[in-house]
Amino acid sequence: MKDLTWKLHSSKYVVKNEWFIARADYCEMPDGTIVEPYYVLEFPNWCNVVLITENEEIVMVKQYRHAIQTTTIELPGGVIDTNENPEDAAIREVLEETGYVIDKVSLLYKTAPNPATNNNYAFLYLATGAKQLVNQQLDKFEDIDIVVYPKDEIITLLKEGKILHGVQVGALYAAFYHLRWL
Numbered sequence: 001m002k003d004l005t006w007k008l009h010s011s012k013y014v015v016k017n018e019w020f021i022a023r024a025d026y027c028e029m030p031d032g033t034i035v036e037p038y039y040v041l042e043f044p045n046w047c048n049v050v051l052i053t054e055n056e057e058i059v060m061v062k063q064y065r066h067a068i069q070t071t072t073i074e075l076p077g078g079v080i081d082t083n084e085n086p087e088d089a090a091i092r093e094v095l096e097e098t099g100y101v102i103d104k105v106s107l108l109y110k111t112a113p114n115p116a117t118n119n120n121y122a123f124l125y126l127a128t129g130a131k132q133l134v135n136q137q138l139d140k141f142e143d144i145d146i147v148v149y150p151k152d153e154i155i156t157l158l159k160e161g162k163i164l165h166g167v168q169v170g171a172l173y174a175a176f177y178h179l180r181w182l
């Protein structure tokens with residue numbers, strides 16, 4: 001097989017602040033074709049958890065997503081802090097966003113949400129036996145409602161296209177397959 005790797009000659013940041021990082025790369029394809037600029041969006045890695053209660057219900061969160069101007073139904077999760085283990089971040093994010101306590105998570109998969117332009121990874125986990133023991137501990141810019149669904153209703157929401165985050169749709173199907181609920 002031929003090597004498809006591009007050679008990176010240089011990079012420069014076009015925008016770099018706390019909310020958005022974009023860089024322009026000067027690249028060379030294996031056949032010598034120059035690609036300039038090739039824009040890369042730098043985002044932190046994140047995690048999400050398919051959170052299952054003791055009663056086999058699924059804990060989801062509702063929040064407004066301004067980019068698509070819609071309130072979405074999503075899995076709890078968030079950014080993995082610098083030097084933080086993804087599993088620890090998943091447990092922390094579940095506690096902060098939902099107040100549910102989990103002891104451990106099982107990795108469903110790691111994926112690149114948009115490898116054409118974004119440089120980050122998402123880690124998708126499954127946690128079972130979750131119990132809500134504390135109140136939410138939301139960040140300054142979070143406004144999240146907790147919603148608990150029976151598993152049949154999640155299947156209906158998936159079939160009706162009401163869960164919009166594609167990476168999370170895959171995680172729900174992967175978890176349901178793993179649990180033999182499909």
